[in-house]
Amino acid sequence: MNQLKRPAHARREITTADSAAGSLKNATNPKDCGGELSGEPIRAFRRKGAASLTLAAGIGALVLAMPGGEAHADNSYTAKVHTDSLNVRSTAGPDTPIVGSLRSGDVVTVTDELLGWLKVENASTSGWVAGYYLKKTNGSPASAVISSSSVKTSAQTQAASSGSSTVSEGSKALVTANSVIIRSGPGKKYELLGSANRKDAVTVLENQNGWSRIKTSYGAYGWVSSQYLQGGGAAKAKAAVQKQKAIHVSTAAAQSPKADTSEIKSGSLQGKLIVLDPGHGGNDPGTVGTTYGMVEQELNLQTALYVRDYLVSRGARVELTRTGSGERPSLASRAQLSGSLGADAFVSIHYNSSLSASSNGTIVCFYSESKDLGLARAIEAPLKDGTGIRNNGLAFGNFKVIRENSVPSVLLELGFLSNPSDEATASSADYQRNAAKAIADGLQLYFSK
Template sequence: MNKMIGVTLLAACLLGMAAPQPAEAKSVAGGYTAQVYVNSLNVRNEPAKNATVVGSIKNGARVTVTDEQHGWLKVQAGNTSGWVAGYYLRKVNSTSPRSGASGTFGASITTASSSTSASAPSRTTKATVTADSLRIRSGPGTQYKVLGSLKAKDTVALLLRQNDWARIRTASGEIGWVAAQYIRDGATQGSISTVSHTGNLRGKLIVIDPGHGGSDPGMLGTTFNTMEKDLNLQTALYVRDALVAKGARVEMTRTREDQKPTLARRVQMSEALRADAFVSIHYNSSPKKVSGTLTFFYSESDDLKLARAIENRLGQGIGLKSNGLSFGDYHILRENRIPATLVELGFLTNPTDESIVRKSSYQKRAAKSIADGVADYFK
């Protein structure tokens, strides 16, 4: 979205596409395995978007990553070798079996030790996924590695319950953990979780709005051609996980790449659900050389306190500086009857910002700060 710090701000449409988790490699010594999450991924002879294309790799293929430069990964896949945009790869365990149904993948995970209560069903119980997209993790918590995902109406075998998490086995045999509130026990037709959420957001309903979507990509990064809509959705999913971990109920205005709700529909959703707060996730742009985050409010009586609580957390350090608070005359803020804020998490027109925000580690830090800010607001 095009906005200039300290001057009149230009709003962009706030409309989704499910983004694959960016591959990260703080160290690639010895290489690691990653999987392609785009229909056809161009391989280039240099780590730059204008470099010569030397081949392509199909969706689902696994590659060996040997190097990383500013979001570009050097890969080897059969006889094809070169550089690809790391945003379209996801790191996987080299010992993980290939996935079958539902596009999931992963390895068998031993039960994580924990002081919290856990119980196994008296018999293997079938459960159905109720969320549009549900992540499978290596352990019972959002801090664990993402192994794969499930989609609505997928069936799984319930192996173990541990507080708000469930250990499951997919139809193709992968084993991992999912948030229990997003699967329904076939025997009870209700949530399998019978243990109350922990955290200070219990009982609160938060609407998370990943900006843009569908045919509206939002801002395109000027260095790596990163699509804002992809970052918005991926970050929003991390925010959802962080809020759920604090006990909140979370609804999202979009969860799939083919969803494109109007601005009015996004506002109507929060009002129809009688939500307690609304947070819109975006990434920024500017013709000036600016960097960092910016948090917007419309109403000083309703929105400012929420925006300030979130900005305070972002300002404590997530990898980019906070540019503070700013008034924003945007539809989703102006027309919302509940406390609402819009957060810009970095400038895609700044090469340094773009290289940072593409990484899932940054998105997770930002998501945690947003969730902590929401919790602070309700204290």
Template structure:
């Protein structure tokens, strides 16, 4: 995907609101973590760009330490190999890398306190979520080994931080987020989906009509950051994202929503932290980031990202469902995205990739205003569905 970082938004946003300059004390501090390579072979590049020189290679299944992110590109370290890789070929395997191998991007930083592990104080608990994923380990990076439904009884075997190791009535053993269990000394939190969001993120519930809801639309890139460049027609992603976002604004306002854009001109390039802060400052109801994709492989279509299953997944699914009904390119479904614009955003948020500029056919399609309007209309319908369900 792409890169965005450090700049000030120097002009008015939609209507009369202005995005304030954030003090340096609010700068984004990256927390290193471990991830696994999900590709047969992955090039490591000297810079976060598809055209940068290849400085190394990682084999499929390799475990790396991620030390930085530039919106879709991840800076990694594995043994003597270090550099940037395309983030969609990695999957997070831990909340944070060990201090001895990760730390801060510069190699410094203090170790984090160990996660507290304790035996269960009571043997049984009841599932409170409508659907709860059972995982192979205590974290969202572990594979799903089963699922539970509301009212199911489990035996608690162990607790580690916010996670509980349980045994189901059928004998399956796995880990679940403890906040979705009641009894057994577990705090009861009721919600509609569960089992893989960050425990620190709050639950934001939305219901009813979209009329009066405030939606922040984020046209990716801008200014000196063109984003991806089309391989056939040299189409600049920053132009596509802005035009598509303007269409999306029109469709949403026609439905009665209030809309703010993180940028409204091609020469604007707000930092990632500023884009997130705009939604928080305005008290927005949802956040949608618009992008166009790139890949070294011959892939085509749209892809919709979420970070928190508890906070973001329902919004992402509503939009992906509409995209999948037909806009000119096929939908590749939903995907977990560990991107700043989602990870650091407590609002229900999603990042939508509306085609691959690395694919000649996709690029020829997404350049057309008719496609951009169809895509924008589908996203708007998805947002409306989210607030109506």
């Protein structure tokens, strides 16, 4: 189907580091929520590879080590540019000087890798580029097959200086950097699953060669560099608070009555102001489908526009946190918009991914029992009946855009792009319209009381 092709955009870059922020789309349980996590992000990337998958709360690889490619004796290899225009920078990082550019189809030699940035050269230019838009000449994702450069970003240096000795297995730890990339294995060659953010409490399950396998307070798993974790009493206290919050809210959700879709028509959206948040955007694509390469940020926006149309047709007023693929509002600005406008509800739209390709279905994530649960229940009911993708019900979601929102808020995961069936279904305009109608119905049901 023609919608399965990933569109190209002009001049793309990825802002990614093992200390950069992203969305944790890496839950192994389909009940885990995805989307952006707490913290102020510089977006990290999750590119899904066919070799592993796939959460996010969940999740392939931006820099996924895969067999194949034209490797040379010195471990360099050739790769091709797969975007209209790509900046070449003097050093790895999004804010370093631009020294040249590459165009779609240009072939380069990759000689080094640092946190998702690849050092490249050809006859016309040399420098560092965002690795997400390179593929090996055999079509597989560009991989880091050599040791990383000794160059460190300022975020790395900060995280390293704040880190302590490796936290022992079974202990609690706090993330010390602004955000830390979570990977599927103990090393940079493994796929990116998402990120954990500063002061997130995690449990260290295993340590291996400077990497720690962790479990977050909301049930997502993965590996992070041990230098970004710090144990001690503060970590234990924070973990206890986060766990108790998740248990309390999840229990409340389980005990709450199901919404009755027969009451949808008794509600009215006339004059209601709804803020729609198409997740990700700009140089943060969100999850990328493992079978057809669907890009989450584009699906989020397409679906949000359908929701807007349904809401407007029923008399609602709608504001979007972004209206184009090139926009990437901060999480704080997304969360604050609804309060500043005096909105009646906030809906963040995402698609999910998992380390298990069998994970599938929709999830409605909420944070506050008192503020958000009623809206979550109202939207869950029509989603369950009207999309053709399995419904996984409600889940606690510790996400900044809903946690720090002053109005009733939910974050929706509308299918797993790591699941071939979900991805194929979600790629169709029919599914997106059906999901959009279900969301509009849910909002109307919410305002029936």
